[in-house]
Amino acid sequence: MAGLSFTVAIDGPAAAGKGTIARAVAAHFGFAHLDTGLLYRAVGAKGGDPVAVARGLTAADLERDDLRSLAAGQAASRVAVNPEVRAALIAFQRAFARQPGGAVLDGRDIGTVICPEADVKLYVTASPEVRAHRRWLEVGGDEAVVLAEVRERDARDMGRADAPLRAAADAVVIDTSEMSIDAAVAAAVKAVQARR
Ligand code: DC
Numbered sequence: 001m002a003g004l005s006f007t008v009a010i011d012g013p014a015a016a017g018k019g020t021i022a023r024a025v026a027a028h029f030g031f032a033h034l035d036t037g038l039l040y041r042a043v044g045a046k047g048g049d050p051v052a053v054a055r056g057l058t059a060a061d062l063e064r065d066d067l068r069s070l071a072a073g074q075a076a077s078r079v080a081v082n083p084e085v086r087a088a089l090i091a092f093q094r095a096f097a098r099q100p101g102g103a104v105l106d107g108r109d110i111g112t113v114i115c116p117e118a119d120v121k122l123y124v125t126a127s128p129e130v131r132a133h134r135r136w137l138e139v140g141g142d143e144a145v146v147l148a149e150v151r152e153r154d155a156r157d158m159g160r161a162d163a164p165l166r167a168a169a170d171a172v173v174i175d176t177s178e179m180s181i182d183a184a185v186a187a188a189v190k191a192v193q194a195r196r
Helices: 018-029 037-046 050-055 059-063 070-079 083-088 090-097 110-114 128-139 143-159 181-193
Strands: 007-011 032-035 103-107 120-125 172-175
Touching: 007 018, 007 110, 018 032, 018 103, 018 120, 018 181, 032 037, 032 090, 037 050, 037 059, 037 070, 050 083, 070 143, 083 090, 090 103, 090 110, 103 110, 110 120, 120 181, 128 143, 172 181
Parallel strands: 007 103, 007 120, 032 103, 120 172
Antiparallel strands: none
16 A cells, blocks of 8 residues: 555664664665664764754765764764754654655664654664674774774763663664674564564
């Protein structure tokens, strides 16, 4: 039936595997996918007044190829504490979530603030050490520095007053610390299947 929406909300800390899981779930069910971290990364990367940048954000801003760096992640986490920045990005995310055919959104506050009515909520997490190790395998450098950055970003994302990172009361928690990617994806697909 055309017009029927189905929303999957996936939240969790940096490098827990939520992006990989979100892409795999979207591909499995044929849903659209939005990595909402990219919105905050694009605002942080552009510089200038973050509120004005957030209000004027365009699709082209999300295409920059430097948005995945550690520096862009830290800049994103800093602009994301600003309630006016967050407010400016809400309408786009909610419209994406309601599109016909189904949508997967991954971020920090999807199940708690953006889509509290989501059909399925997943909270994907892993220990800080495991997440730092995975990030270090991608970016290299000093693993201790990567761990310190993971902890710093966790503290900022979980400690902010507006829309802090936390699992929604009705979220299915998937701890990927000791799981393969395939096992984590299978657990997520099963949780979504159970509610379709
Ligand atoms: O998921 P990510 O690493 O790309 O996110 C980068 C930063 O953006 C993250 O540290 C906090 C912020 N963010 C947010 O506040 N809310 C979201 N829904 C997604 C990301």
